[in-house]
Amino acid sequence: MLARLIELWKEPLPKDLERIPARVFGDSPEPHAAFMSVRHWPRGERMRRGFRLSFKILFPIMLALIPLGVLEPFAFMIWGSIAYGIILFIAGPMLFAKYYGEEYSFFAVETPCPRCQAPGPLRPYVSTRLEPEVTVLCGACGQTSKARPEIADSKPESETKPE
Numbered sequence: 345m346l347a348r349l350i351e352l353w354k355e356p357l358p359k360d361l362e363r364i365p366a367r368v369f370g371d372s373p374e375p376h377a378a379f380m381s382v383r384h385w386p387r388g389e390r391m392r393r394g395f396r397l398s399f400k401i402l403f404p405i406m407l408a409l410i411p412l413g414v415l416e417p418f419a420f421m422i423w424g425s426i427a428y429g430i431i432l433f434i435a436g437p438m439l440f441a442k443y444y445g446e447e448y449s450f451f452a453v454e455t456p457c458p459r460c461q462a463p464g465p466l467r468p469y470v471s472t473r474l475e476p477e478v479t480v481l482c483g484a485c486g487q488t489s490k491a492r493p494e495i496a497d498s499k500p501e502s503e504t505k506p507e
């Protein structure tokens with residue numbers, strides 16, 4: 345049951361990931377060449393993703409508050425409505441805006457860890473937003489490294505492939 349919940353919680357890897365070249369920076373000044381799996385989200389998908397991920401984060405928090413409300417229903421009517429108001433009208437729109445604004449995401453950097461040499465891949469650390477420099481986490485040693493996608497001037501083109 346718990347494993348199933350965690351499985352539901354994790355964002356599934358999109359099927360149509362695109363590989364772009366990247367450089368990974370660790371302890372040595374020389375960056376490693378690597379590949380990054382990225383995904384462009386068209387508008388409609390960004391909206392769905394924004395709703396889904398915000399809901400996944402906020403719904404458990406809202407559920408977790410209910411037992412506290414049962415303990416002291418009268419106090420809960422006051423602070424509960426404030427808490428739910430903040431969640432629904434402030435945190436919700438902020439999270440939605442964060443994910444809706446994420447036009448390009450990255451999901452993995454295919455490289456050995458520059459710190460412990462574990463085979464990788466390295467995963468996004470905290471944020472999946474693709475930026476000129478991103479932070480990645482090594483699952484083996486728990487250290488973070490920096491990676492830079494090598495995007496000439498343009499962003500990765502996933503939509504404009506000739507048929």
Ligand SMILES: [Zn+2]
Pocket residue numbers: 457458459460461462482483484485486487
């Ligand atoms: Zn490592």
